[in-house]
Amino acid sequence: MLELYRLEGCPYCETVADRLDELGVDYESVRVEALHSERDEVKRVSGQRGVPVLVDEAYGVTMAESERILEFLEANYA
Template sequence: MSVTLYQLDGCPHCEKVADRLDELGVEYETIWTEALHSKRNEVKRVSGQRGVPVLVDEERGVTMPESDRILEFAERSYA
């Protein structure tokens, strides 16, 4: 799968992104992250920061944090 979404259970920004990807019919893998920022080592390795959500689209060569940016990208790329 070329699209991965790093998210935290109960995070409203993550849920907003996941809901929109679902509405657009995007197939993606979810990787659930730790609640503590200090334990989000995989997110940091992938994106250089520890915040979520983070979208990785390998096919398009994109790694993107911040829900608003991800939503804009999703509209341009998947709609």
Template sequence: MITLYQLEGCPYCETVDEELTSLEIPYESVWVDGLHSKRDEVKRVSGQRQVPLLVDEEYGVTMAESENILSYLECTYA
């Protein structure tokens, strides 16, 4: 199961969302608050509050930074 933590209106999040859709990878979206200080769930999962954040339970991967996520998806699922 893949979970994508994202923020509405975030272009980096939208890019990852589009790539997941393009690769036809099923995933769950978790929408987070715009305020960094309110992103406690993101911090609990990854130790930081940045989005997008991808969690791939199948491979035990948790990562932020859209470019890293896109590379990971391409290498792992394309």
């Protein structure tokens, strides 16, 4: 199953979540703190504190930046 680290109200996060829903891909939504300094879980999995971050264990991929994530989803799940 995929994990999507996201911030409530983040338009980039919502775009990725919407695309996952459109593709019918099961994923776990992991809500993160608004303050960058409190995003230790995101830092642990991705090496940085920005969101969205997608973790796909099946492909061995952890990536940030919505455009890259959308390209990955199109290539592997569309």
